[in-house]
Amino acid sequence: MLSLRRGRWVLLPAALFISTAFSQDKLQLCVSCHGPGGNSVSALIPSIAGQPKLFMENQLVLFREGIRKSPVMTPLMAGVSDKEIVALSEHFSKQPAKVVSSGPADPSLMRKGAQLAKKLRCGVCHLSDFSGQKQMPRLAGQREDYLGSEMLAYRASQRPDTTMTAALYGVKDDEIKALAHFLSRSAPR
Amino acid sequence: MRSLVALAVTAAFTASFAAYGQDKPKPPPAWHQGKGAKMAESKLAPHAGKMTETAVGEIPIDKLKLPRGFKAELWASGLPGGRAMAASEDGKKLYVGTRIIGRVYEVTDEGSKRSVRVLVDKLTQPAGVAMNKGNLYVFAIDKVLRYDNVASNPSAQPVDMTKAFDLPPEQHHNWKYIAFGPDGKLYVPFGSPCNICEPPTKEYGQIRRYNADGSGKEVIATGVRNSVGFDWHPKTKELWFTDHGRDWAGDNGPQDELNRITKTGLNFGFPYCHANGIADPDIKKADACKGVTRPVALMGPHAAAMGIKWYTGKMFPAEYQNTAFIVRKGSWNRTKPMGFDVVNVRVDGEGKASIKPFATGFQQGADGYNFWGRPAYLQQMPDGAMLLSDEQTGAIYRISYAAPKAAKK
Numbered sequence: 001m002l003s004l005r006r007g008r009w010v011l012l013p014a015a016l017f018i019s020t021a022f023s024q025d026k027l028q029l030c031v032s033c034h035g036p037g038g039n040s041v042s043a044l045i046p047s048i049a050g051q052p053k054l055f056m057e058n059q060l061v062l063f064r065e066g067i068r069k070s071p072v073m074t075p076l077m078a079g080v081s082d083k084e085i086v087a088l089s090e091h092f093s094k095q096p097a098k099v100v101s102s103g104p105a106d107p108s109l110m111r112k113g114a115q116l117a118k119k120l121r122c123g124v125c126h127l128s129d130f131s132g133q134k135q136m137p138r139l140a141g142q143r144e145d146y147l148g149s150e151m152l153a154y155r156a157s158q159r160p161d162t163t164m165t166a167a168l169y170g171v172k173d174d175e176i177k178a179l180a181h182f183l184s185r186s187a188p189r
Numbered sequence: 190m191r192s193l194v195a196l197a198v199t200a201a202f203t204a205s206f207a208a209y210g211q212d213k214p215k216p217p218p219a220w221h222q223g224k225g226a227k228m229a230e231s232k233l234a235p236h237a238g239k240m241t242e243t244a245v246g247e248i249p250i251d252k253l254k255l256p257r258g259f260k261a262e263l264w265a266s267g268l269p270g271g272r273a274m275a276a277s278e279d280g281k282k283l284y285v286g287t288r289i290i291g292r293v294y295e296v297t298d299e300g301s302k303r304s305v306r307v308l309v310d311k312l313t314q315p316a317g318v319a320m321n322k323g324n325l326y327v328f329a330i331d332k333v334l335r336y337d338n339v340a341s342n343p344s345a346q347p348v349d350m351t352k353a354f355d356l357p358p359e360q361h362h363n364w365k366y367i368a369f370g371p372d373g374k375l376y377v378p379f380g381s382p383c384n385i386c387e388p389p390t391k392e393y394g395q396i397r398r399y400n401a402d403g404s405g406k407e408v409i410a411t412g413v414r415n416s417v418g419f420d421w422h423p424k425t426k427e428l429w430f431t432d433h434g435r436d437w438a439g440d441n442g443p444q445d446e447l448n449r450i451t452k453t454g455l456n457f458g459f460p461y462c463h464a465n466g467i468a469d470p471d472i473k474k475a476d477a478c479k480g481v482t483r484p485v486a487l488m489g490p491h492a493a494a495m496g497i498k499w500y501t502g503k504m505f506p507a508e509y510q511n512t513a514f515i516v517r518k519g520s521w522n523r524t525k526p527m528g529f530d531v532v533n534v535r536v537d538g539e540g541k542a543s544i545k546p547f548a549t550g551f552q553q554g555a556d557g558y559n560f561w562g563r564p565a566y567l568q569q570m571p572d573g574a575m576l577l578s579d580e581q582t583g584a585i586y587r588i589s590y591a592a593p594k595a596a597k598k
Contacts, residue, residue: 054237061240061269066311067291082241082269125234135237160289160313162361163235166222 021087029076030088039098046146050097050188052132056089067160097188099141105185113182116175120167122183131189144184151176223385223471224437235521236563240290242267243582249561250586254550257593258506261548264576264587265303268294272580273366273417273496274568275318275325277340283568284308284325284339285578285585286318288364293318293327295339296585309334309347316417317365319375321401328365328377331356333403353403357392366417366496371426374398374405378430380415385435385460385471394459396430396450410450412457412481418496418566423511427451429485431494431515434463436522443467445494446484447515447534447542455482486542491520492528496566496578504573505590509533514547514575516564526552529560531567531577548577548588 030048035041038049048056062068064077064085077085117123117130125136132138139147154164155171168176224231245266253261270287271294277283283296292310296303309315309327317328325336327347333354334347354377357363362380370376381394388394396410396419409428419430428450434443443463458481460472465487468477488494496516500509512535517528529552536542552560563581570576574589 054239058238058240061290065291067289067313086241121229124230124232136234166361 022084022091026080026084026088027091030092033072035100037095037098038092039095039100040143040146041100043143044145044149045143046150047097047100047142048092049095050131051093051138052134052136053086053089053093054134055132055137056092057085058135060085060089062160069158097138097141099185099187101141101144101184103144106181109178109181110185112175112178113180116171116179117182120171120179122167122179129189130183130186138188139183140186141188142184144180147180147183148176151179222383222437223435225471228437233522233524236519236558236560238270238289239581239583240269242269243584248579248582248584252550252553252561253548253586255548255588259588259590261577261586261588264585265296265305266582266584267305268296268585269583270580271578271583271585272565273316273318274566274576274578274585275320276568276570277320278323278571279340280571282340283576283585284318284320284327286316286327288314288316291315291329308336308339314360314364317367317377319367319369321369321373321375326350326367326375328367330360330363330365331358350403354399355392355406357390359389359393362415363393364417366419368419369401370398370428371421372398373401375401376409376419376428378413378416378419380413380417381459384437385469387460387472396428407453409453410448410455410457412459412462414459418494418515420497420499420513422449423499423501429497429499429513431488431497432457432459432484433493434490435460435469436491438470440490440523440525442490444490445488445492445517447486447488447494447497447513448482449485456480457482457484485536485540486534486544488515488532488544489517489520489527491523493518493520494528495564498567498569498575500569500575502569502573502575505575506592512536514567515544516567516577518563518565518580519552519560521558525556526558526560528552529563531564551579 033045034048040047063070063073064080066074126132126139130140151168153159155168157165250261250263255261268285270290271285273286275284281298285294291312293308293315294305295308296305312329313331315327315329319326323338325339327334333350335350336345336347339345359382361382365377367377376398378396379393381388394413395408396413397406397408399406413432415433416430419428421428430448432446434445448457461469461474462478462481465483466478494515495518498514500512512533514531515534516531519529520527530546531548532544533547534542534544551562562579564577565580566578568576574587577586577588
């Protein structure tokens with residue numbers, strides 16, 4: 001019994017080590033584009049604060065492997081280990097998410113976006129408050145321009161996942177604009 | 190200032206719309222197709238895969254339950270997404286395909302331990318792997334590669350054989366399981382690119398076979414929804430294949446199928462007729478099940494019956510000889526979990542099948558989803574042990590048998 005207790009104390013420093021299994025340089029590199037604490041202030045660059053850990057892990061692996069195409073992210077992820085990916089994902093999943101879209105809400109776009117989100121059942125996977133879960137990202141409070149461009153990329157089969165391509169099948173450009181407007185102004189949890 | 194930011198956002202947004210252009214007309218390939226009004230608020234969705242390495246300490250293999258005398262041990266790990274396997278003849282090298290992560294792994298058995306390297310990466314769902322006379326075949330959705338004498342030549346460059354195989358463009362359900370049959374031909378399934386639909390062209394919903402060089406294409410079965418596992422009966426040499434049933438038609442069906450190909454040209458019913466003669470509720474046709482070959486056995490609703498292996502090794506007790514092991518990766522489109530196990534299937538003289546659990550314990554509890562692993566495929570090794578791949582943990586387990594010592598009197 002005593003040895004078991006000792007075992008726990010041995011595990012504790014190991015846990016601390018895992019939680020910082022990335023360098024400060026790497027963290028600085030992330031936030032230099034994705035914004036302070038992972039809340040983006042740059043056009044078309046997503047906020048990564050408060051994103052589900054598994055979603056972050058999967059996307060970072062896909063960037064590294066070149067399966068999700070990005071001329072920026074793929075070179076940055078070259079040689080980054082699974083361990084670092086898990087640690088960085090955990091770090092950003094715990095950062096508080098903020099609404100980053102700064103423009104005023106357009107009442108008719110908000111209404112249309114809310115109706116579409118309901119009709120397309122976005123909340124079934126992304127949760128009713130659009131905070132995301134598991135492999136599915138947080139949409140609430142994400143940058144409006146980024147949400148729009150990503151939905152377009154999915155609809156055009158330019159992402160390595162057919163699920164969202166199917167979900168956006170037949171959704172029109174102006175509907176995607178309304179969805180992005182509405183979701184970007186939904187309060188993150 | 191605010192208007193400036195708004196202007197920048199609008200400009201970026203408009204630019205991205207221009208970059209992606211207009212929507213191309215495309216059939217909707219979808220797991221959520223056929224989701225009726227009754228299911229509109231259902232929270233069921235495919236389980237998340239894991240793409241990073243799982244540490245050995247996070248694989249609770251002691252939770253696996255097997256019949257008396259059988260033992261499971263962790264044989265290899267660090268293969269995120271690893272599923273179908275193909276071994277070199279001596280069993281020293283094992284090739285493992287994946288889906289989304291795009292890699293094929295090579296595992297080298299070094300006796301007391303195994304080493305893992307990535308043989309090829311950046312492919313579109315290279316799920317299909319098969320060995321033929323020392324050559325490894327890799328089937329991605331849009332590419333076929335052959336690595337000649339791969340086990341002895343670690344730097345073998347692939348021969349691109351894509352053109353010879355006439356692969357259709359749709360991705361959904363077109364990740365492959367492939368295998369060479371006793372006739373020396375390569376068998377390849379082409380799934381239906383939807384949950385439920387009339388496939389957009391005739392190239393889908395079928396199993397084909399080819400000569401090893403890709404010539405001699407022949408469609409041997411139609412009406413197949415999504416088969417990702419098959420094997421030949423050791424005695425009759427007939428092909429038996431698993432096939433996943435459709436989703437969003439309720440918790441209890443239509444069940445996954447175990448089918449037998451007694452002759453070429455059989456129709457297995459999709460999309461009009463499922464399981465033991467259930468007409469589809471959405472895609473309707475008069476006499477939906479007329480002329481449709483019924484399954485030999487039903488494998489459970491939404492169970493995701495994957496790999497099948499007829500056991501011919503000498504290690505397991507004689508009662509397992511020429512019986513089938515089938516892996517059920519486990520359900521998602523069902524309120525309560527189903528599958529997450531390996532079952533043993535025995536077929537009597539009249540063709541009736543009985544199904545018994547063999548390896549269980551990946552899923553904890555009967556009411557909610559609480560699984561740590563998702564078993565996918567089996568590989569019989571030269572010593573008669575069976576390897577079992579786990580797509581969730583990216584690990585491979587070795588299942589062996591030793592007669593239990595007689596109980597003390």
